[in-house]
Amino acid sequence: MIDVLQHINYQQDSLLPRRDRNHTTTILVLGATGKAGRNLVPALLSRQVEVRAATRNSEAFDGTSNATVVRFDWNDRQTCSAALDGADGVYLIKPESESATDLVSEFLAEMTRAGASRLVLHSEDAAKTRSATDEERRVELVVEQSEFDWTIIRPNWFIQDLDDQYFFGGMIRDKGIIAMTTGGAGVSWIDSRDIAATAVELLCDPSLCRNEAFTLSGPEALTIEALTNRIRSITGHHVVPVEETIDAAEVRMRRDGLPEDLIAYLKRLNASIIAGDTATVTDSVERVTGRPPRSIDNFLAEWAPQLAAQTENVSRAVVKANEALFGRQIKAWAGNDIDSLLECYNNDIVYVDVPFPDQPVRGLDAFRAHMINYNGQFDRSDFVAEIITLVANETHVVGELFCTGRYIGTGSPEGGVIISWSATLVETVVEGKICSERAYFDPTIFEKAVVKASC
Template sequence: MSRILVIGASGKTGRHVVAGLVSRGATVRAASRNPEQLDVTGADTERFDWHDESTWGPALDGVDGVYLVKPESADVVKVVGRFLDAVKAVRATRLVFLSECAAQTRPGDVTERQMELAVESSDLEWTILRPSWFMQDIVDEYFFGPMVRDDRIIVMTTGGSATAWIDARDIAEVAAEVLVNGGAAGQALDLTGPDALTLDQLAERITAVADSPVTGVEESLREAETRMRADGLDEGFVAYMTRIAESIIAGETATVTGEVERVTGRPPRDIDAFLAEQAGQLRPSGKARAEMDAEQTLQRARDNEALFRRLISAWARTDLDDLIDCFADDMVYTDMPFPDEPVRGKAAFREHVKRYNALFADGQVEVEFVTLVATSTNVVGELLCRARYVGPGAPEGGVPVRWYATLVDTVMDGRVVSEHVYFDPTAFDKAVAQAA
């Protein structure tokens, strides 16, 4: 039975490596600087601190293989070099090292490549994993999570190139399979998800499950470096992130590979499934959600007011096409003085308006807004209308008439679904009587 030490057992991949190893029947030692905080099932826990070499021996005692994630350290290459010597000293044979996409393209004097070279020069049965960007970074609180959830943007430097995002669980499955069942010794595996997405495509996928739009914001290398320095990040980290961005721009993250399926026997998870699973973390929360809801409600009210003004303008100038376009196909119109005669559907409403406007000279009505109140679902407008009435009883040439009308409209999806009109029809009879 394999006995495997997992370094960084609380990390994005480490905790899933532990689960994958346990499911394959391995004896697992989950290592962390704070082992009491580990939540692992079927594994032993062990304290391991990169900065306290006295913890290395007990963690390595009796193991056959190691899952290695590099530490955060100023002299990381030297530290890992000493650790690899300790691994060989206990006669462990297998090593899976988590590197990163395109590390092999970088100069030999940068940390990412130096780490790989240190692993390659060891006498162990090593396998290097070079995964593309983690899907988990999209919701990570220390990465894209807050900007996606609360700012509704995702900022990257891509130069228009794509990235084949991968689920950390698929990386872990590859690691567990190699550590338990062997294979891929002396190889570097490029791991990706099944699709490569541009920044705009990624934003579209997130938007599809996030309740409201998320926009991809392209940031130039210079802009990114300026922002990071303004945030107080040290020059080493700025240079590291710049190298990553340069890899994306060069198209080194855009290639989709079949390594996950080749090693594990099943295809990698796609990003749509991941985003659907994480939908709750992609939606605004707390104050940001309340502010967004309030702004959306206010904007719908503005849109509804604009629709109502357009509707009244079209009616007053007898532009029937523009008027009818303001209504939903299944609209219902009711003249409240005649509530038993509602008009249903656009075709019937068009004929109704034709007959009504024929009561006025040239079909023209002058309209003045007295009161207008709009909400996210309704509009109420009080209108003062003036026209020359030429309908039944009017003298030749017609008679001037003025009347007040109140319209109550219900709006859904940018169209009026119902309109109730309140007015006094005797205003026309009084105008005719006065003219006589």
């Protein structure tokens, strides 16, 4: 393990050529397909800078063809030296690895050998609060102890995370919520385009903010309640805030199977929000670029048409999924396939036969026993359940059935009696599972059929 407090001895490479430290012409951009990188590459090109756009999968790069696309993989040392070939400066985003400090230290040594002199490290807002033993801060210390013309930028949460399926996009579109652990503190969301604009200035002028670390923020800090209010008012999309405690978030992350190192990292982020670190509003963007950062209102106005289209597509998909769920449920019930039937329900199902409102069935185990008993009243060899009407939305399904079966339950004559009846099911669906069901039917139909068969 490399000791980050040990000064890296770059003097041993002093015989290698060094480029003019005041003239940066070729920039290597790591993470060129990321939120900031995809904006940084064209911005640098517009300044007549040669760009080497680094990515693990060069075929996935969708930037301008004027950039030189190079393959870069932190786990492949050979790609490191090849990517740095001819570079004067580097836009560096730390790797997502338990060995990030070691990897960055090795990369800086390669930078020296390649003759690069300018370095902008994309860190994170929370890093300034971390101890020297945390990986985020350790990477910063390696950079700070180097002899490059370095600047560390610490962006706050990206506004674009709201549209990212892996951050908040999915829950906003699919569930109408934003779940965060904030303790009531705010976040000064920043547009990734402003991060790129700031990085352009820093990379093109090595004398600017030399050996300095600073936070990049948007123009205002918003609590989760204020954020959801802003989303609703500007986009028209209904979304509500969900405040999650650190302990509850940890339980959920373990339940979801997240690795322990990622859980620890996310807990540090949550603690930083609660401590108020992310509520800081700075003038760094304007100080470097000469203009104020974009507001979250600006982003939301741009996002609104796309969000509406995405939400409509998601809504249609959910409705179709709920219709299909109802079809699977009735097929399993009619076929007396209890296991397949139970897969349609969640563990906390509440089932009510509406004619008997004082006899609700609660929980999957009780529901299993109820359905086994109910289905046992019929000879299943010729049982038919036909869906007559089906109406569904994102959260509910209403289906009308016409059923015919040979009743062999209590009071039935030998050989049973054929009975036909209608039933209406009203169901609430959450995340693809039925959580409540109410069945409407006339129970006297069975009694009348038995009496008639006995006459």
